Amino acid sequence: MKLPHGFSNANETRVCRLRKSLYGLKQASRNWYHKFTDALLQLGFVQSKADYSLFTYKREKDFVAALIYVDDVIIVGNSSSMITHTKKRLHDLFTIKDLGRLKYFLGIEVARTEKGLVLSQRKYTLDILKESGLEGCRPSPLPMEQNLKIGPDLEEEKVDASSYRRLIGKLLYLQATRPDITYSVNVLSQFVGDPRQSHMNAVVRVLRYLKMTPGQGILLPKEGGTRLVSYCDADWLGCQFTRRSRTGYLLLLGGAPISWKSKKQxxxxxSSAETEYRAMATTVSEILWVRFLLNELGEKVKGGTTLFCDNQAARHIANNPVFHERTKHVEMDCFFVRERVESKEIEPRYIDSKLQLADLLTKALGASQLKGLLVKLGMRDPHAPT
Structure with missing residues (x-):
């Protein structure tokens, strides 16, 4: 913050006293969050312990949820009168702008179909293509070439690091509705410190893939139910240079993907069993958080959450109460997973590698296999011709 015009004097010793948080100051966002939170709490909302930006209101049969991001708010519920009352009270306090039914939120487009809601980022994708000058590029059926060995190469030509980082940053946000590019973007984000020409070529390949399906998104079905299912997978020694493995997990709620991740261990x-077991432990952590969130939303999770893993050894370790030399170095993960298995919160099951949906997050797939997995995930493009 600078002194107002007219007070800039070399011998000036006075300072400004902040009476109100102004937009753009470091303290503004924090003070705004506390003020908005207090307003919702006074209306009878309860702040979620699983996600501090989520607030819920429960009175008898009425249920209303408010999700906030800075000054953007989504309000949903089964009581239109309570939703109207909430918006009126917030308008009296902050002079809000009611945009009606949800259509666009933080770059995510919401399209209503007969089968449910489709979340996509078509406009955001087209903006990326326009900014990078690839609007007229030739589309690619794959985001990354199979068996591509990409890593740091000091002998290769350097590229503009700021442009590379900007593209990677945009693609990271695009993963919110595009699990099909998660693996590729995760691999390419490792080279933001010193990008080379081969890395930029791989990013262009991802953009060419997005050109083929710019409006593809996630279908949240109306009649999908609330059954929670998870898949975990790992690519043993997947990195050609560090020899570290990669963890990938995918959570489905009512058949729709709600959480996924691809990360190097x-x-x-x-051993492959150790790799798979570490991936299983990471997946269990996410499952527990989702179960806790669903309970806060009033959706009691009955029974254990099925966890599909394509490694028999990892599944046997999870159910075997005896420790031995093979599990000594991953004993903490063993205790963590086994405790949840014994409490019936997690049910590890074996699945054939050909049916493993988490393969999408651990390796580059062929066109037919990628398309088949996306169909199973319920990915849709509401803008595509029928």
Whole structure:
């Protein structure tokens, strides 16, 4: 913050006293969050412990939820009168602008179809293509070439690091509705410190893939139910340079993907069973958080959450109460997973590698296999001709 015009004097010793948080100051966002939170709490809302930006209101049969991001708010519920009352009270306090039914939120488009809601980022994708000058590029059926060995190459030509980082940053946000590019973007984000020409070529390949399906998104079905199912997978020694494995997990609620991740493991695993078990432990952590969130929303999760893994050894370790030399170095993960298995919160099951949906997040797939997995995930393009 600078002194107002007219007070800039070399011998000036006075300072400004902040009476009100102004937009753009470091303290503004924090003070705004506390003020808006207090307003919702006074209306009878309860702040979620699983997600501090989520607030719920429950009175008898009435249920209303408010999700906030800075000054953007989504309000949903089964009581139109309570929703109207909430918006009126907030308008009296903050002079809000009611945009009606949800259509666009933080770059995510919401399209209503007969089968449910489709979440996509078509406009955001087209803006990326326009900014990078690839609006007229030739589309690609794959985001990354199979068996591509990409890593740091100091002998290769350098590229503009700021442009590379900007593209990677935009693609990272695009993953919110595009699990099909998660693996590719995760691999390419490792080279933002010193990008080379081969890395930029791989990013262009991802953009060419997006050109083929710019409006593809996630279908949230009306009649999908609330059954929670998870898949976990790992690519043993997947990194050609560090030999670290990659964890990938996918959570489905009512048949729709709600959470997924692709991340390189922090240590080198000495066996495929160890790699898969570390991936299983990471997935269990996410499952527990989702179960806790669903309970807060009033949707009691009955029974254990099925966890599909295509490694028999990892599944046996999860159910075997005896420790031995093979599990000594991953004992903490063993205790963590086994405790949840014994409490019936998690049910590990074996699945054939050909049916493993999490393969999408651990390796580059062929065109036919990628398309088949996306169909199983319920990915849709509401803008595509029928």
């Amino acid at each position: 922090s240590v080198v695993s000495r």
